[in-house]
Amino acid sequence: MTGADILLKSLIKEKVDLIFGYPGGKTIALHDKLKDYPQIKHILPRHEQGAAMMADAYYRVTGRPGVCLTTSGPGATNLITGVANAYMDSVGMVAITCQVDRDMVGTDAFQEVDITGITQPIVKHNYFVENVKELPQTIKHAFHLASTGRPRPVHIDIPGDIFKQNLKEFNYPQNINLPGYQLPKEPKQTSVDQAVDLIKKSARPVIIAGHGVLIARAWTELKQLAETSQIPVISTLLGIGSLPQSHPLCIGMLGMHGMAWANYAVHNADLIIGIGLRFDDRITGKIDEFAQDANVIHIDIDPAEIGKNTLVDVALPGDCKQILKRLNQNLPAKKHERWLAKVATWSRDHRQSLVKKATRAQKTKHLMAQDIIKEIDKQTKSQAVIASDVGQNQMWAAQFYNFQNPNQLLSSGGLGSMGYGLPAAIGAQFADPRAQVWAIVGDGGIQMNIQELGTIMEHQLPIKIVLLNNGYLGMVRQWQEMFFKKNYCATKLVNPNFIALAQAYNIKAERAADWPKAQKIIKQAALDKKQSFFMEFIIGEEDCVFPMVPPGNNLKDTIIKRNQ
Amino acid sequence: MTTRNQQIVILQVQDQPGVLSRVASLCRRRRFNIKSLTVGTTHKTGISQITMVFWKEEARIKNIVNQLNSLIEVLEAEVVHPKDVIDKELVLLIAKKDQLEEYIFKKCTVNDINVRIINEIDGNPVYELLGQGGAIEKLLQGIDIQKNVIKLVRSGLIALKL
Structure with missing residues (x-):
C-alpha cells in the first residue's frame, strides 16, 4: 500500500466526502489513486484560492472541516488568502499541500516553497510529514484540531515521495496525543453565579451574538436565554442567523455598518452579554469609548479572546452551548419592557427604508441594491443561502436580507477578502446540493475569482449570481467620498461585458437597469431550481452604505444619512 | 527578583522541530517585545523549557500568556512571580x-x-x-x-x- 492510499484511507476514516483540489507535479501520484476511492468526490476549482474558499463554505454549511489540496510551490501559495480567511473567521479546514521530495527540501528545488513557514501565523497548527508512518496520526490530529475547540484551519505539508513510500498495513489510530492542546474546562460555578447576578440586576441588557453561537450550534439555547430574560439580541456580521430576523427580540447587526438602533442599544446598555465573538474594531468602534456604562459578560471558547480587546467583568471561557445551558438553568424569567420600548423607538426613528432613501446619491431613478436584496428576500421566502462578497454588496446583503436560519449568510468577516462570494457559493452548493444558493457580489469582487464560473459550468450548479454593478470598487469609493474629498483614485473600474462573459461559460445571463426587468429576472431565478442564472444589476455609481460609524468613532456617532 | 520593568514567562514545550519558531513568530506578529529568550532541555524527556523575559506590559501580559498557551506544542505558559523562581x-x-x-x-x-x-x-x-x-x-x-x-x-x- 502506498502513501497515497494511506492518505486517502485516512481521509475516508474522517468521513471526508469531498476534496477541493488542484493537481500539480507533486500530486500526480495521489490523484492517480483517487479512482480507487469512489467515496471521495474530487472537485477541481479554477484557482487554488477557490479551493480554500469552497472548503471554507463547506464547513460553514455542514459543520465539518472542508478539505482542500494543492501541489507544492505556487499551488500552495495560492491557497493562502483562503486559509487566512478561514483562520480569521474560525472556520474548520484541513489544507493539504504537497511538497517537493524529502531529499530536495531545502535546496530551492523547482516549485519548492517553505509553505509551513508561510502558513504558521494563519493556522491553528501545521505539520510537515517526515515519513509515511506518521501520516495516519497526523491526519487524525489535524481533523481533531480543526473541528474541536475554536475551529480553525490546520495545514499538512506532504513531500511528494511519501505518496510512493510503501507501508504494509493501514492502521488508523484511535487516540489523540496532543498534550499541549486542552479544551477549556467547565467554567467555575462562582463565575456562572456572578453572570446570573449581573443579568438579574441589569435594567438595560443586550446580547451580542457572534459566529461562536453558530459554530457551537447554540441557537436554541440563545433563544431561550433571550426569551426568558427578555433581552434584545444583536448580532455581529457572522452571528447573523443565530436568532431569526423575524423574532421580536432580534434587533439586527451592529457595528460599522450595523443598524443604528443596534449601535445605540449597545452604547446605552448597562450589561453586554457577548457570546462567541471577539469584540473586534468593526463592531466596537473606538474601543476606549465602547459601551462605557456596561458590565461585560464574555462567553468564548478561546480564552485568549477574553479580555483581549475589551475589559471583561465576568469571563466565561468554554463552549457557548454548554455555558448558555448553565445560565438558562439558573435564570428566572424577567421583563425589560421600558428598555425594549426604548430600543423600539430608536428602531422606528431610523428605519431601514428611511436610511435607504437617504443613501440615494443621484436624482436619477437608478436601481438600488437595497431594493434588489429585498426582492431576492421576498422571492426566495427568506430561505436562500446567501454567499456575499466583500464591500458594499456584503453590507447590503447583511442589512436587507431577512435571514431566518443559522449559517444562512456566508461572508468573509475578519479578513474581508474580496473574491470570496463566488467560490463560497460553490462550496455551499456542494455541501448542500438541495439548498438554493445565491451569490451576491460586486463588479470588483467577482473579477477576483471570476474563473470559478468554469466550476459552475462544469458541474451545472444551480447557483444564482447577483452582480451589483456600480462601476466602482464601491466601498473604497465611499470612503474616498466621505474622507478623501472624492478623490476617486484607482476605484473606477473599466469592466468587461459581464453578460457575454457569463454566456461564454454557458451560463444563462441577463442584465437589468430598471425595476420591472430587475423584478422579473429575480422572480425567474427564484423559480428556476435547475440551472445557474447570472443577473447583472446596474446600480447607482455613488450610492453609499448607511448607517456608518466612521472608523475610530464611537457607536453613538453612527451616521444615518449622507451629508449633502 | 527581576527589576521592576520586566516580567518572566516560563513555557514548557514539546521538544519538536519548529517549536521555537512558532513561539518567536507569535511574539513578532502580535508585537510582544521580548527582552530575552532562552531554551533548553529539562529533566523530563521530550520537554524543553523556554524562559522569556518581556518588557513589562501590564495590560498585555495576560494576553501574551493566553496567546502562547494557544500554541499546540506549548504545554503550559505562565507568568511567574519572582519569589516563586x-x-x-x-x-x-x-x-x-x-x-x-x-x-x-x-x-x-x-x-x-x-x-x-x-x-x-x-x-x-x-x-x-x-x-x-x-x-x-x-x-x-x-x-x-x-x-x-x-x-x-x-x-x-x-x-x-x-
Whole structure:
C-alpha cells in the first residue's frame, strides 16, 4: 500500500466526502489513486484560492472541516488568502499541500516553497510529514484540531515521495496525543453565579451574538436565554442567523455598518452579554469609548479572546452551548419592557427604508441594491443561502436580507477578502446540493475569482449570481467620498461585458437597469431550481452604505444619512 | 527578583522541530517585545523549557500568556512571580584595563553574584558573572558601557520554578 492510499484511507476514516483540489507535479501520484476511492468526490476549482474558499463554505454549511489540496510551490501559495480567511473567521479546514521530495527540501528545488513557514501565523497548527508512518496520526490530529475547540484551519505539508513510500498495513489510530492542546474546562460555578447576578440586576441588557453561537450550534439555547430574560439580541456580521430576523427580540447587526438602533442599544446598555465573538474594531468602534456604562459578560471558547480587546467583568471561557445551558438553568424569567420600548423607538426613528432613501446619491431613478436584496428576500421566502462578497454588496446583503436560519449568510468577516462570494457559493452548493444558493457580489469582487464560473459550468450548479454593478470598487469609493474629498483614485473600474462573459461559460445571463426587468429576472431565478442564472444589476455609481460609524468613532456617532 | 520593568514567562514545550519558531513568530506578529529568550532541555524527556523575559506590559501580559498557551506544542505558559523562581543569568564581559575591577567585585559581594576573571586579552580582564537576573541588571546599569567595556554578551535569563 502506498502513501497515497494511506492518505486517502485516512481521509475516508474522517468521513471526508469531498476534496477541493488542484493537481500539480507533486500530486500526480495521489490523484492517480483517487479512482480507487469512489467515496471521495474530487472537485477541481479554477484557482487554488477557490479551493480554500469552497472548503471554507463547506464547513460553514455542514459543520465539518472542508478539505482542500494543492501541489507544492505556487499551488500552495495560492491557497493562502483562503486559509487566512478561514483562520480569521474560525472556520474548520484541513489544507493539504504537497511538497517537493524529502531529499530536495531545502535546496530551492523547482516549485519548492517553505509553505509551513508561510502558513504558521494563519493556522491553528501545521505539520510537515517526515515519513509515511506518521501520516495516519497526523491526519487524525489535524481533523481533531480543526473541528474541536475554536475551529480553525490546520495545514499538512506532504513531500511528494511519501505518496510512493510503501507501508504494509493501514492502521488508523484511535487516540489523540496532543498534550499541549486542552479544551477549556467547565467554567467555575462562582463565575456562572456572578453572570446570573449581573443579568438579574441589569435594567438595560443586550446580547451580542457572534459566529461562536453558530459554530457551537447554540441557537436554541440563545433563544431561550433571550426569551426568558427578555433581552434584545444583536448580532455581529457572522452571528447573523443565530436568532431569526423575524423574532421580536432580534434587533439586527451592529457595528460599522450595523443598524443604528443596534449601535445605540449597545452604547446605552448597562450589561453586554457577548457570546462567541471577539469584540473586534468593526463592531466596537473606538474601543476606549465602547459601551462605557456596561458590565461585560464574555462567553468564548478561546480564552485568549477574553479580555483581549475589551475589559471583561465576568469571563466565561468554554463552549457557548454548554455555558448558555448553565445560565438558562439558573435564570428566572424577567421583563425589560421600558428598555425594549426604548430600543423600539430608536428602531422606528431610523428605519431601514428611511436610511435607504437617504443613501440615494443621484436624482436619477437608478436601481438600488437595497431594493434588489429585498426582492431576492421576498422571492426566495427568506430561505436562500446567501454567499456575499466583500464591500458594499456584503453590507447590503447583511442589512436587507431577512435571514431566518443559522449559517444562512456566508461572508468573509475578519479578513474581508474580496473574491470570496463566488467560490463560497460553490462550496455551499456542494455541501448542500438541495439548498438554493445565491451569490451576491460586486463588479470588483467577482473579477477576483471570476474563473470559478468554469466550476459552475462544469458541474451545472444551480447557483444564482447577483452582480451589483456600480462601476466602482464601491466601498473604497465611499470612503474616498466621505474622507478623501472624492478623490476617486484607482476605484473606477473599466469592466468587461459581464453578460457575454457569463454566456461564454454557458451560463444563462441577463442584465437589468430598471425595476420591472430587475423584478422579473429575480422572480425567474427564484423559480428556476435547475440551472445557474447570472443577473447583472446596474446600480447607482455613488450610492453609499448607511448607517456608518466612521472608523475610530464611537457607536453613538453612527451616521444615518449622507451629508449633502 | 527581576527589576521592576520586566516580567518572566516560563513555557514548557514539546521538544519538536519548529517549536521555537512558532513561539518567536507569535511574539513578532502580535508585537510582544521580548527582552530575552532562552531554551533548553529539562529533566523530563521530550520537554524543553523556554524562559522569556518581556518588557513589562501590564495590560498585555495576560494576553501574551493566553496567546502562547494557544500554541499546540506549548504545554503550559505562565507568568511567574519572582519569589516563586530561582533565576540566573550569565554575563561575559571584557573590561578595559584597571577600570571596573573595584566596582565589579564590590557589587558582586553585595549582590551575591559569582564573579571570576577567566582570561585576559591584551591586558584587559575577561569577567564571568553569574547571578540572579535582577542583580545582574543592577550591576550592569552602574557601568558606563561606552567608556569602560570592550565587549559584553549575556546569556539571557533561565528560571527554575520552585
